[in-house]
Amino acid sequence: MKGIARRLAGHLARGLVMIWVVLTFTFVIVSIMPGDPVQAEYELLLQQGHSPQQAEAQTAMLHRFRPTGSVLEQYLEYMGSLLRLDLGQSVVTRVDVSTILGEATRWTVIPVLIGTVLSFVLGVLIGVYAAIKRSGKLGDALTLSGSLLRGLPDFVVALILAAIFATLWPVLPRSGAVNILYEPGFNLDYILSLGQHAILPIATYAISSYGGWILAMKSSVVTVLGDDFILAAELRGMKRSVIFRYIARNAILPLFTIFALSIAALFSGAIFVERIFNYPGLGMLLINSIGRRDITVMTGAFLLITAAVIVANIVADMFYTVIDPRVRRAGDAA
Amino acid sequence: MTLTTPMSPDGPPSVRIRDLTVVYRTAAGELPAVRDVSMDLAPGTVTGLVGESGSGKSTLALSLLNAVQPPGRISAGSVDIGGLGDVVQLRGDKLRQARGGQIGYVFQAAQNSLNPLKTVGKQLLDLGRSHDVKDLRALVAEARDLLARMGLDGARVLDSYQHELSGGMRQRVGIMLALVLNAHVVVLDEPTTALDMITQANILEIIREIHAERGLTTLVITHDIGVVAEVADEIAVMYGGRLVEQGPVRAVLGDPHHPYTRGLIQAIPRLTGDIDEAQALPGRPPTLTTIPDQGCVFRSRCALRMDVCDTVDPLFQSTGDRMVACHAVAPAATFTTTTSESEREMTPSRAWSGIGSGRREPAADGDGVVARETNEGDSA
Ligand SMILES: Nc1ncnc2c1ncn2[C@@H]1O[C@H](COP(=O)(O)OP(=O)(O)OP(=O)(O)O)[C@@H](O)[C@H]1O
Ligand code: SF4
Ligand SMILES: [Mg+2]
Numbered sequence: 001m002k003g004i005a006r007r008l009a010g011h012l013a014r015g016l017v018m019i020w021v022v023l024t025f026t027f028v029i030v031s032i033m034p035g036d037p038v039q040a041e042y043e044l045l046l047q048q049g050h051s052p053q054q055a056e057a058q059t060a061m062l063h064r065f066r067p068t069g070s071v072l073e074q075y076l077e078y079m080g081s082l083l084r085l086d087l088g089q090s091v092v093t094r095v096d097v098s099t100i101l102g103e104a105t106r107w108t109v110i111p112v113l114i115g116t117v118l119s120f121v122l123g124v125l126i127g128v129y130a131a132i133k134r135s136g137k138l139g140d141a142l143t144l145s146g147s148l149l150r151g152l153p154d155f156v157v158a159l160i161l162a163a164i165f166a167t168l169w170p171v172l173p174r175s176g177a178v179n180i181l182y183e184p185g186f187n188l189d190y191i192l193s194l195g196q197h198a199i200l201p202i203a204t205y206a207i208s209s210y211g212g213w214i215l216a217m218k219s220s221v222v223t224v225l226g227d228d229f230i231l232a233a234e235l236r237g238m239k240r241s242v243i244f245r246y247i248a249r250n251a252i253l254p255l256f257t258i259f260a261l262s263i264a265a266l267f268s269g270a271i272f273v274e275r276i277f278n279y280p281g282l283g284m285l286l287i288n289s290i291g292r293r294d295i296t297v298m299t300g301a302f303l304l305i306t307a308a309v310i311v312a313n314i315v316a317d318m319f320y321t322v323i324d325p326r327v328r329r330a331g332d333a334a
Numbered sequence: 335m336t337l338t339t340p341m342s343p344d345g346p347p348s349v350r351i352r353d354l355t356v357v358y359r360t361a362a363g364e365l366p367a368v369r370d371v372s373m374d375l376a377p378g379t380v381t382g383l384v385g386e387s388g389s390g391k392s393t394l395a396l397s398l399l400n401a402v403q404p405p406g407r408i409s410a411g412s413v414d415i416g417g418l419g420d421v422v423q424l425r426g427d428k429l430r431q432a433r434g435g436q437i438g439y440v441f442q443a444a445q446n447s448l449n450p451l452k453t454v455g456k457q458l459l460d461l462g463r464s465h466d467v468k469d470l471r472a473l474v475a476e477a478r479d480l481l482a483r484m485g486l487d488g489a490r491v492l493d494s495y496q497h498e499l500s501g502g503m504r505q506r507v508g509i510m511l512a513l514v515l516n517a518h519v520v521v522l523d524e525p526t527t528a529l530d531m532i533t534q535a536n537i538l539e540i541i542r543e544i545h546a547e548r549g550l551t552t553l554v555i556t557h558d559i560g561v562v563a564e565v566a567d568e569i570a571v572m573y574g575g576r577l578v579e580q581g582p583v584r585a586v587l588g589d590p591h592h593p594y595t596r597g598l599i600q601a602i603p604r605l606t607g608d609i610d611e612a613q614a615l616p617g618r619p620p621t622l623t624t625i626p627d628q629g630c631v632f633r634s635r636c637a638l639r640m641d642v643c644d645t646v647d648p649l650f651q652s653t654g655d656r657m658v659a660c661h662a663v664a665p666a667a668t669f670t671t672t673t674s675e676s677e678r679e680m681t682p683s684r685a686w687s688g689i690g691s692g693r694r695e696p697a698a699d700g701d702g703v704v705a706r707e708t709n710e711g712d713s714a
């Protein structure tokens with residue numbers, strides 16, 4: 001367990017550094033962005049008859065970028081408020097950024113997770129099958145489908161799905177997260193509408209990562225099948241079910257290392273996918289906030305996406321550590 | 335022990351291999367890695383199987399469990415094991431139960447024979463459950479005992495993962511797993527390759543001990559004739575998928591008849607002897623694609639090659655105290671290949687004539703002396 005704690009600490013340290021880099025990067029981008037909305041706001045307040053002090057206080061409180069003062073001062077103020085987990089308010093709507101993010105996060109995290117789990121389960125099962133039938137036609141076809149799908153970027157998958165199921169054969173809604181005619185709450189119409197709207201984004205996430213899982217699982221199973229200990233288990237007369245479990249557990253293990261990568265890829269893919277389906281998630285929020293120069297929301301969205309990727313990495317690695325004794329016990333001994 | 339032992343209660347089982355041919359599918363079609371091998375493992379004996387790399391030893395050994403791996407398959411012949419019948423005909427659960435339950439196998443790569451994600455103890459329990467062992471506690475006690483005899487801390491080893499054990503420890507775990515179910519036929523494919531000399535001697539002694547104690551019929555595969563001299567009662571020599579000589583260890587090592595056996599023995603440098611005495615066998619062993627499909631498989635490296643060797647397969651037949659396949663040794667060198675099964679039976683047939691010994695004069699005497707010294711050294 002000492003080993004696990006040590007790894008966790010290492011991850012957190014690296015994660016914090018990564019967050020710092022991303023936040024600094026955001027700050028730099030915002031500073032060089034043309035059409036500074038803070039400056040505009042400041043000037044607006046002056047025009048409305050506020051004193052410069054009042055205007056400055058108001059804008060600083062709103063979004064941490066003092067329209068006056070040195071760049072260093074701005075930077076320190078910006079980092080300081082973020083350290084206090086104070087994300088400020090939207091420049092445009094004056095709603096708390098944390099509220100906006102909380103709202104948007106659901107629409108990204110839930111479809112991405114459902115899509116990942118779906119594609120993982122399907123990809124792993126089909127990958128096992130493709131490995132066992134690797135010398136047959138069906139196995140070849142499955143492998144080929146995996147290679148083709150893996151090559152498709154997720155926004156292409158999204159466009160194809162949108163074209164087929166929302167335009168050519170319009171059985172599913174093309175945009176939004178729910179039909180606004182329905183009363184939000186625990187009623188059948190609302191829930192059905194939620195589901196219908198979620199199908200295409202989820203299918204996009206699932207399809208675009210499923211090819212990777214098939215190929216990864218197939219090659220992993222083929223490797224394990226060739227391992228000496230599987231033959232040894234057979235020569236010892238182990239039951240098929242036992243041997244199957246040996247194969248499955250050993251083959252699935254390396255997949256956890258790419259699980260984190262996959263989730264990270266889907267989160268970044270969400271930026272395009274949500275735009276295509278006009279789905280109100282984090283990606284959509286990010287794009288909109290950039291378009292409206294809503295820097296506080298933009299910074300918050302960047303921060304959250306980064307944190308999500310880091311957390312996905314940590315969770316995957318912890319899982320890996322717990323199920324692989326070579327990592328677990330080695331850490332303990334050290 | 336509460337383990338079931340379906341073996342005949344009257345002593346160790348016999349193993350009779352008849353006309354066994356095992357082929358591998360290659361780009362050039364199905365090629366035999368073991369061809370027409372007939373061999374008996376007498377009940378209660380340790381037989382050492384030697385031969386250069388690629389001669390088909392592991393393939394033959396896997397056939398004893400009907401476990402030749404694709405792209406290979408047993409294309410002809412039978413392997414009769416006392417109490418089990420012909421394992422080549424066994425299928426499904428019967429075959430699975432026979433593996434491990436009645437035939438223990440120590441895998442050539444025994445260092446990698448464990449699931450890296452489970453402790454040895456958990457895998458032992460998997461093994462016990464696979465074979466419907468009722469008293470798992472007794473099984474664990476038995477395993478601990480076997481490990482202790484091989485010089486390991488049983489409790490610690492059972493609680494270890496593969497990566498926490500050294501190569502030699504893993505190999506001993508492999509041996510333990512082959513013996514723990516009380517199998518009566520035990521096949522060890524190079525059981526001591528990962529071990530240092532002292533551990534090797536120690537392990538071989540234990541194998542012998544357990545062999546005698548439990549009344550096993552044992553086949554030990556090795557590159558090392560020294561190992562054979564140490565543990566085996568019988569020696570069998572393979573070359574290019576054929577059995578070329580088989581007989582009592584002392585007789586064969588002291589006075590090898592087949593030119594290949596002689597070459598193998600001469601190639602061993604001895605601690606006490608002059609290094610110049612060791613002569614490497616010239617040439618290379620054949621591969622699947624270069625094994626000639628008629629005539630003697632050894633002829634390209636044989637100093638005694640005759641015309642008949644190019645066209646006629648020498649029969650594996652009895653020459654008194656052993657079986658040999660060589661035209662220069664067989665009393666009837668011109669025998670046609672029509673001779674049948676009875677020729678291969680271990681019936682004492684034509685007495686060993688003087689022809690062979692006349693030919694082998696100086697070399698044979700020299701070898702005899704050295705090999706005998708080796709034997710005496712071991713038994714002392
Ligand atoms: N899976 C396979 N496919 C094709 N040929 C094979 C396969 N396995 C073994 N062979 C061939 O069969 C022959 C016998 O192999 P085998 O492993 O039985 O030899 P061996 O005597 O055990 O050798 P070693 O001492 O190196 O273990 C070799 O020529 C080898 O190349
Ligand atoms: S049969 Fe001929 S070639 Fe083969 S070992 Fe005997 S003498 Fe040599
Ligand atoms: Mg071998």
